[in-house]
Amino acid sequence: MNFCSQCGATLNLTIPDGDTLPRHVCIQCETIHYQNPKIITGTIPEWDNKILLCQRAIEPRHGLWTLPAGFMENNETSLQGAIRESQEEANAQISNPSLFCVFSIPHISQVYMLYRGTLINGYASPGNESLKVELFDENSIPWDSIAFPVITEALKLYFKNTGSSGSITHSGDIIRHEGKLIINYY
Amino acid sequence: MNFCSQCGATLNLTIPDGDTLPRHVCIQCETIHYQNPKIITGTIPEWDNKILLCQRAIEPRHGLWTLPAGFMENNETSLQGAIRESQEEANAQISNPSLFCVFSIPHISQVYMLYRGTLINGYASPGNESLKVELFDENSIPWDSIAFPVITEALKLYFKNTGSSGSITHSGDIIRHEGKLIINYY
Numbered sequence: 001m002n003f004c005s006q007c008g009a010t011l012n013l014t015i016p017d018g019d020t021l022p023r024h025v026c027i028q029c030e031t032i033h034y035q036n037p038k039i040i041t042g043t044i045p046e047w048d049n050k051i052l053l054c055q056r057a058i059e060p061r062h063g064l065w066t067l068p069a070g071f072m073e074n075n076e077t078s079l080q081g082a083i084r085e086s087q088e089e090a091n092a093q094i095s096n097p098s099l100f101c102v103f104s105i106p107h108i109s110q111v112y113m114l115y116r117g118t119l120i121n122g123y124a125s126p127g128n129e130s131l132k133v134e135l136f137d138e139n140s141i142p143w144d145s146i147a148f149p150v151i152t153e154a155l156k157l158y159f160k161n162t163g164s165s166g167s168i169t170h171s172g173d174i175i176r177h178e179g180k181l182i183i184n185y186y
Numbered sequence: 187m188n189f190c191s192q193c194g195a196t197l198n199l200t201i202p203d204g205d206t207l208p209r210h211v212c213i214q215c216e217t218i219h220y221q222n223p224k225i226i227t228g229t230i231p232e233w234d235n236k237i238l239l240c241q242r243a244i245e246p247r248h249g250l251w252t253l254p255a256g257f258m259e260n261n262e263t264s265l266q267g268a269i270r271e272s273q274e275e276a277n278a279q280i281s282n283p284s285l286f287c288v289f290s291i292p293h294i295s296q297v298y299m300l301y302r303g304t305l306i307n308g309y310a311s312p313g314n315e316s317l318k319v320e321l322f323d324e325n326s327i328p329w330d331s332i333a334f335p336v337i338t339e340a341l342k343l344y345f346k347n348t349g350s351s352g353s354i355t356h357s358g359d360i361i362r363h364e365g366k367l368i369i370n371y372y
Binding site for chain 2: 001002003004005006007008011018020021024033034035036037038039071072073074075076077078079080088097098099102104106107109111113128168169171173175186
């Protein structure tokens with residue numbers, strides 16, 4: 001971040017009065033440009049004791065498998081975003097959604113919110129960002145070809161809790177420490 | 187948003203190839219400047235069947251009461267942010283936190299995450315952004331002087347579920363429709 005998006009002047013990285021962290025502050029109009037974590041929202045579409053994964057047609061992680069998910073947009077709810085991403089990536093419709101897990105991933109400043117729900121009619125087909133979409137049970141999941149660690153973790157958590165009530169929400173963190181990922185639940 | 191924060195050139199509001207929504211795109215370096223919802227993270231500090239509220243010393247809503255909460259920062263977890271805000275606004279330490287509620291508020295592009303937890307030793311004192319801090323039971327809450335509708339909703343939800351397990355997470359939306367706020371839970 002080099003220039004003020006409001007007035008075009010140069011930015012200074014400085015701690016504003018009353019603040020505790022350095023911010024990009026405009027030297028001309030004094031606008032403070034905050035940077036905050038982004039939310040990734042998506043679904044775990046369920047059908048016939050299987051769940052839907054999408055094979056990515058885009059970078060990063062082209063060719064690897066993931067749940068339908070993407071950046072939450074302004075002016076939508078996290079559930080609306082999750083349903084939108086499922087439609088865009090897998091032409092999937094979801095009923096009876098409930099918030100399954102929330103993960104903070106501080107080293108990439110992201111928060112994941114994933115909703116489990118029924119894949120209506122068990123129907124899905126690849127959207128523009130997917131090469132293939134496919135239903136997997138626990139044993140057939142391509143565990144070695146999952147696109148992101150948080151998705152692997154969510155899938156493990158899902159199959160461990162698949163017998164439990166749909167309304168339980170799990171929350172935790174995925175922390176990178178000395179090159180390894182540590183998962184905390186609370 | 188008028189200027190590119192990368193190179194300082196003018197921005198065009200246009201729908202990029204393969205996208206569905208208008209974005210601010212730089213006419214020179216072609217950087218796409220996405221805007222996404224922000225997370226507000228905070229706590230419901232519990233002590234002796236009461237909870238802690240802070241009277242705001244800052245705008246907006248100076249003089250009104252709220253839970254300790256604020257914008258989640260990059261490179262922290264939502265729980266770390268909640269604990270940090272409780273320290274900053276009320277010098278409050280929290281133990282045994284669990285995620286109590288997640289609310290999307292699309293008309294202001296915010297997602298609230300509130301953790302219930304024990305206020306250690308029942309101790310709190312006003313931070314820089316608070317005039318007063320005080321423990322309230324349900325009947326003594328200043329219901330007519332709560333700073334934000336989402337906080338009123340979270341407090342109502344809390345007292346309705348106060349007997350239940352600490353590990354239940356509620357999720358929902360606060361939607362503005364024809365000037366009224368509609369609450370959906372799922």
